[in-house]
Amino acid sequence: MGIYLGIDTSNYRTSCALYDSCTGIVKSCRKLLPVKKGERGLRQSDAVFHHTKQLPELMEELFDGVPKLSGCAYSYAPREVEGSYMPCFLVGENVCRAVSASLGIEPSRTSHQKGHVLAALYSCGKLGLLENDEPFLAFHVSGGTTDMLLCKRDKEKVISLTVAGHSTDLKAGQCIDRLGVRLGLDFPCGEKLEALARKSSRDFRIKPSVNGMDCSLSGIENKCKAMLEKGESPEDTSKFCLDYICETISMMTKAGLEKYGNMPVIYAGGVMADKLIADQLSNRFDAYFAAPEFSGDNAVGIALYAALKGKA
Template identity: 60%
Template sequence: MSFVLGIDTSNYTTSCALLNTDDMTVRSCKKLLPVKQGERGLRQSDAVFHHTKQLPELMGQLFDEKYDISAVGYSYAPRCVEGSYMPCFLVGENVAKAVSLACGVGIERTSHQVGHILAALYSCGKLDMLRSDRPFAAFHVSGGTTDLLLCEPDHDEIIKITQIGGSRDLKGGQAIDRTGVRLGLSFPCGKELEKLAEQSEHKIKPKASVDGLYCSLSGIENQCGKLMEEGCAKADIAAYCIDCVSLAVEKMTKNLRREYRDIPIIYAGGVMSNKLIKSRLEKYGSFAEPEFSSDNAVGVAVYAAVREGKIVI
């Protein structure tokens, strides 16, 4: 058996994964970056420090025995566009290059965003979409991204991505995290906000500002702040925040269907691991399992395996 190693050091999570190229099973280890209570994220210098500490620990867990490594992949930037850069990805890049040199195997790099999309396709059992001539659409909704992407299968690049929509201001994950922090939850707040929302007994009708394939989410933070000032129950505010994000994505989805007809749709990114959002949107497209929706290195490993010819899609 041979394995492809994937490494992803995002602004939220340290992650590494081994893809078995014989049976397409994966082993994965990941750990959130620690954020102090009441804060809404990390400085890049702190993210680099925590990745530097956490990645060797996770690699030790991942490699619980000797594995035959045939290729290595890593994420080098948030997105595959000019100017997309975060120092936190350098930690994963350096470790990936060291492993590649030590093992004498090929190395491939891709973006964090491509990793999310490929992880979602892997989880949904739809990797065969990469060999189709038919494009598909992907919603990538996370703490740093709310993008609607046209994905075109490509022999060399695996997929060519063109942004055709998204948020013009606040990102879906930012709206959730900022609301969660104000409610006293730990950052990142997605899981805790979802649990809190499940306790809601008085649903508040959500609002969503959508123009075609683009949305504006900054109003959600303001509206949730106003509800807090009015003494609204925390559970109801949590549910309202999630419902607003969900409604915005649903409206964009419907507009996408009008413009692109029956194009297949994939929902990826940490926000899309929310089961309340999934219950509203799964009739429109495919969702990955939560572990493959949140930040992970599985998609990066898949990318390297395809590029290096270790698997045939």
């Protein structure tokens, strides 16, 4: 029992968080990485530079008046699979290891993806799913990932994540950001694209490209480009993009439940902060969503992982 630190330095945001295992209260500090107008992300070297600059400032804000830590953890890679690697995560790892060495505690490490799932479980009040051996489904839908995961409590790993379905090409967040940048929106574009879509009254007949439990999203970019070239409004094009993603996730969810049986479904990742998508999925499934501040990249799930590892 005590205070646990989590650090996550993804390709989108610098994040650090504290979790109090006695009260269940979290404190989170995070800041988007700066992306120039018209660009669709950062090179890894630029991401490392900005994390190196931003993380100390956020840590100073986070630790204002905080007592001694009981444990800490960092995200070391996007996913817990062979070959998953991004240099930007080294910044968080190095800082966490330095903190742990100064305090004489052993740091834990986990994946960025597992942090997303744990943050979503915390946010929607479903941490109890880790107290039994019943599996559940979780989606991690972001700019770098569109995965459907079969999840189960794991004594050593806290939670095991097995990829049941995924996008074979573009990811949902990439589709949103590419359209948003084309429309002149600032990166990342999710919130502003949703605002545009809400102004549309169009209903679209969507036929997602889903094969089993896998999907293909590469067609969205071309279809949206063609719509704009034909004179379709930014509002209607934005709604088509989000509707297509929603129907794709819905079809994948249905396929997963047909294979594994009826079970709760947790939706995590920045794309799942979109209320237009979340509201439709909530009407169709036993679905649970993280609050927006726990959907985008954050370190709350990483801090929670440190606490759960300390409890094991």
